Amino acid sequence: xxxxxxxxxxxxxxxxxxxxxxxxxxxxxxxxxxxxxxxxxxxxxxxxxxxxxxxxxxxxxxxxxxxxxxxxxxxxxxxxxxxxxxxxxxxxxxxxxxxxxxxxxxxxxxxxxxxxxxxxxxxxxxxxxxxxxxxxxxxxxxxxxxxxxxxxxxxxxxxxxxxxxxxxxxxxxxxxxxxxxxxxxxxxxxxxxxxxxxxxxxxxxxxxxxxxxxxxxxxxxxxxxxxxxxxxxxxxxxxxxxxxxxxxxxxxxxxxxxxxxxxxxxxxxxxxxxxxxxxxxxxxxxxxxxxxxxxxxxxxxxxxxxxxxxxxxxxxxxxxxxxxxxxxxxxxxxxxxxxxxxxxxxxxxxxxxxxxxxxxxxxxxxxxxxxxxxxxxxxxxxxxxxxxxxxxxxxxxxxxxxxxxxxxxxxxxxxxxxxxxxxxxxxxxxxxxxxxxxxxxxxxxxxxxxxxxxxxxxxxxxxxxxxxxxxxxxxxxxxxxxxxxxxxxxxxxxxxxxxxxxxxxxxxxxxxxxxxxxxxxxxxxxxxxxxxxxxxxxxxxxxxxxxxxxxxxxxxxxxxxxxxxxxxxxxxxxxxxxxxxxxxxxxxxxxxxxxxxxxxxxxxxxxxxxxxxxxxxxxxxxxxxxxxxxxxxxxxxxxxxxxxxxxxxxxxxxxxxxxxxxxxxxxxxxxxxxxxxx
Numbered sequence: 001x002x003x004x005x006x007x008x009x010x011x012x013x014x015x016x017x018x019x020x021x022x023x024x025x026x027x028x029x030x031x032x033x034x035x036x037x038x039x040x041x042x043x044x045x046x047x048x049x050x051x052x053x054x055x056x057x058x059x060x061x062x063x064x065x066x067x068x069x070x071x072x073x074x075x076x077x078x079x080x081x082x083x084x085x086x087x088x089x090x091x092x093x094x095x096x097x098x099x100x101x102x103x104x105x106x107x108x109x110x111x112x113x114x115x116x117x118x119x120x121x122x123x124x125x126x127x128x129x130x131x132x133x134x135x136x137x138x139x140x141x142x143x144x145x146x147x148x149x150x151x152x153x154x155x156x157x158x159x160x161x162x163x164x165x166x167x168x169x170x171x172x173x174x175x176x177x178x179x180x181x182x183x184x185x186x187x188x189x190x191x192x193x194x195x196x197x198x199x200x201x202x203x204x205x206x207x208x209x210x211x212x213x214x215x216x217x218x219x220x221x222x223x224x225x226x227x228x229x230x231x232x233x234x235x236x237x238x239x240x241x242x243x244x245x246x247x248x249x250x251x252x253x254x255x256x257x258x259x260x261x262x263x264x265x266x267x268x269x270x271x272x273x274x275x276x277x278x279x280x281x282x283x284x285x286x287x288x289x290x291x292x293x294x295x296x297x298x299x300x301x302x303x304x305x306x307x308x309x310x311x312x313x314x315x316x317x318x319x320x321x322x323x324x325x326x327x328x329x330x331x332x333x334x335x336x337x338x339x340x341x342x343x344x345x346x347x348x349x350x351x352x353x354x355x356x357x358x359x360x361x362x363x364x365x366x367x368x369x370x371x372x373x374x375x376x377x378x379x380x381x382x383x384x385x386x387x388x389x390x391x392x393x394x395x396x397x398x399x400x401x402x403x404x405x406x407x408x409x410x411x412x413x414x415x416x417x418x419x420x421x422x423x424x425x426x427x428x429x430x431x432x433x434x435x436x437x438x439x440x441x442x443x444x445x446x447x448x449x450x451x452x453x454x455x456x457x458x459x460x461x462x463x464x465x466x467x468x469x470x471x472x473x474x475x476x477x478x479x480x481x482x483x484x485x486x487x488x489x490x491x492x493x494x495x496x497x498x499x500x501x502x503x504x505x506x507x508x509x510x511x512x513x514x515x516x517x518x519x520x521x522x523x524x525x526x527x528x529x530x531x532x533x534x535x536x537x538x539x540x541x542x543x544x545x546x547x548x549x550x551x552x553x554x555x556x557x558x559x560x561x562x563x564x565x566x567x568x569x570x571x572x573x574x575x576x577x578x579x580x581x582x583x584x585x586x587x588x589x590x591x592x593x594x595x596x597x598x599x600x601x602x603x604x605x606x607x608x609x610x611x612x613x614x615x616x617x618x619x620x621x622x623x624x625x626x627x628x629x630x631x632x633x634x635x636x637x638x639x640x641x642x643x644x645x646x647x648x649x650x651x652x653x654x655x656x657x658x659x660x661x662x663x664x665x666x667x668x669x670x671x672x673x674x675x676x677x678x
Contacts (some may be wrong), residue, residue, distance in 0.1 A: 098192055118147070123143040135275050172382065224486050318453075403465045424485055519539040614661070639672075641666050
């Protein structure tokens with residue numbers, strides 16, 4: 001049973017476990033137009049030319065609005081001996097949570113964005129066909145593209161408080177109490193929400209809770225919700241001084257400082273020679289080629305800094321001028337990407353393949369935004385004798401939405417495959433592979449310097465995407481498929497398909513992680529270690545993280561049927577757990593207790609910036625599909641997904657093991673379709 005009888009906020013009679021509910025509305029409109037042209041000219045028996053032109057234009061705009069309320073409930077009972085955990089509440093708890101008078105108005109969050117992008121591409125292919133026993137053809141290709149994108153979004157001031165417990169008090173805090181709904185001036189505009197068919201009835205349903213009316217979140221991509229000025233006016237009803245302690249304004253949107261412009265031009269040329277040695281005892285064919293790619297990109301955006309509000313800062317606080325500087329960046333590089341593919345035919349049923357290549361993946365536009373926000377956070381206390389604010393510490397923090405100087409991620413790939421074909425659509429394959437990857441993009445703490453009015457440099461710690469790691473992924477894949485077509489009549493349509501994949505991956509940081517502690521808190525070294533290797537709540541480095549998104553084991557098994565107008569599949573897919581992220585929202589905080597004996601913060605509360613790596617749990621799902629071809633033009637189909645109501649779980653890693661963080665149950669889903677082709 002969870003209780004916290006000491007937790008409360010000024011002006012509140014409720015004490016207990018803090019909780020919150022929210023209402024959220026979002027919407028998006030998107031439109032894409034694509035015009036393409038293709039032409040082919042066969043100039044002679046040996047020369048063939050092809051040309052492609054393409055123009056694509058895409059626009060989108062959207063909004064995302066949220067209103068949160070909160071309270072302190074007396075207790076809750078959690079049974080963690082099973083998964084998902086069971087949360088139970090007695091009658092008194094349920095009555096408490098359904099009563100509006102135990103809730104206060106907490107915060108709002110708004111987001112708006114609009115974007116416009118274009119892509120122009122041109123490609124010219126030429127193929128020369130040989131009249132030769134070994135050489136098949138030689139191909140030449142040149143391709144040029146130009147991508148442009150302009151995005152605008154609300155600034156980073158999207159989340160704002162109405163009343164929060166940390167803003168209530170009698171020293172530096174601006175509020176005398178929370179905006180509890182017992183006050184008739186802030187009552188109303190809520191509804192009681194009931195949870196129906198929670199986890200398909202497999203676990204006890206949560207009690208009824210109070211949530212803001214959805215109508216309060218109504219907005220658009222061009223305006224904040226009309227309710228937000230009213231909700232933020234509640235703050236001023238509980239000011240410690242005067243009646244205007246919170247001056248809320250909509251998050252800035254549509255100005256030049258929320259503008260990001262990016263452009264990318266590429267020029268590529270490649271050639272490929274196809275050949276075949278058919279006269280060998282074991283015939284060999286394949287191709288060899290190389291691609292040369294030139295990439296030129298630019299990005300324009302802003303670095304924003306607003307000094308702390310208030311003119312009477314305590315002594316010792318550096319004065320840093322406001323920043324709203326527009327910056328432009330260029331990022332150009334040329335890469336050569338060779339490839340070789342070979343196939344050897346042992347006989348009519350057995351063949352082997354070998355492939356070696358170098359690959360490149362460019363950063364996405366959203367990763368290359370030139371938009372950085374910086375904050376100077378001042379921590380003080382009030383001297384009881386002089387009643388003056390005394391400076392405790394200053395945090396210099398920030399975040400970058402992107403990094404316009406990111407390099408592409410490169411990989412060297414080797415694959416060897418054996419394929420055995422022993423009937424109609426029947427095969428057995430084995431593949432082994434190894435990939436070495438460098439310049440993997442990760443989030444990492446770095447320093448952004450600004451000078452104060454005296455010329456002294458102040459270092460802001462920001463989190464930004466960087467090419468900060470290398471990796472290796474090797475493994476094997478086994479595949480099997482067979483139709484039992486020797487069975488009589490309709491039984492000949494029965495088949496099976498299965499595959500299994502094993503991947504062993506390692507992630508190596510370009511800046512090695514040393515030591516076993518990620519403390520003292522707020523140092524560059526500690527935050528860097530946390531971002532790269534994970535940090536437990538006691539300050540221990542976790543480390544040993546693999547490449548994200550890769551499960552070590554995965555398999556698929558399917559029962560197939562294809563006979564006459566009928567086609568059916570019953571398939572089960574499973575993958576083992578996999579790393580999602582090292583430092584992400586929800587499993588990272590600054591409230592750990594430092595157990596490092598050499599740290600000046602040893603055993604102090606709120607002395608560890610921890611980050612618990614987040615993992616997707618092992619998951620398997622059973623799906624089915626049945627299709628019947630009524631005529632040559634009409635087909636009807638039935639599909640069912642997640643027939644066994646599998647639950648997806650997410651975990652957070654600590655030294656003592658994986659701890660379940662969340663569970664998601666979507667239940668089965670069914671669809672009926674009819675297609676007409678002409």
